[in-house]
Amino acid sequence: MSRVRTRPTRDETREKLFEAAAEVFEEHGIGAASIEMIAAAAGLTRGAFYSNFDGKDDLIIAMLEDHVERSLKHHRDLLARHRDPADFVAALRTAERSRHDPLGRAPLLHMELILFAARSERRRPELAKRLRARRALVAEVLAGIDVADRAWASAMVLALEDGFRLHRLIDPESTPADSFFRAVGELQKLIKA
Numbered sequence: 001m002s003r004v005r006t007r008p009t010r011d012e013t014r015e016k017l018f019e020a021a022a023e024v025f026e027e028h029g030i031g032a033a034s035i036e037m038i039a040a041a042a043g044l045t046r047g048a049f050y051s052n053f054d055g056k057d058d059l060i061i062a063m064l065e066d067h068v069e070r071s072l073k074h075h076r077d078l079l080a081r082h083r084d085p086a087d088f089v090a091a092l093r094t095a096e097r098s099r100h101d102p103l104g105r106a107p108l109l110h111m112e113l114i115l116f117a118a119r120s121e122r123r124r125p126e127l128a129k130r131l132r133a134r135r136a137l138v139a140e141v142l143a144g145i146d147v148a149d150r151a152w153a154s155a156m157v158l159a160l161e162d163g164f165r166l167h168r169l170i171d172p173e174s175t176p177a178d179s180f181f182r183a184v185g186e187l188q189k190l191i192k193a
Helices: 010-028 035-042 046-050 056-081 085-094 107-118 124-144 150-170 179-192
Strands: none
Touching: 010 035, 010 046, 010 056, 010 107, 035 046, 035 056, 056 085, 056 107, 056 124, 085 124, 085 179, 107 124, 107 150, 124 150, 150 179
């Protein structure tokens, strides 16, 4: 007779907490959100929260890490199918944001969490590690383009993406959803010229 699993796995519990935290943070703000509120929104106990995270800061870093891991996997999967940078950008433009990634769906919350973590000098190295992983991915995408300094080009592309994301949040009327992709297309034209 086989046993039927009735308790959620650790990954399932963490996923519930990520989703609940995203909802609570968006509704109440990071500072006002309590661990009790997050656990209740996830349908879990405070003990379940603490069996997964040391506190709210730990949860935030884990959410950012999860987002970066999902994003890197998604982009690497696309890159495996679209090696040419122009094809990759076209595929990226039409790709759907993961419905399983709360930060992929909520760019303002994503930026808020980054700023929250960046305020802590102790947490900055963890953010820097994730930024370097994103830059490495962009360098992979740029592998087919002749640029003098691939690392610097990667940093520029990410800064461009972050800048357009912020501009879109502030003024969506003057910053179309495809602004970043349009800018990348213009850069591609400049490189070819």
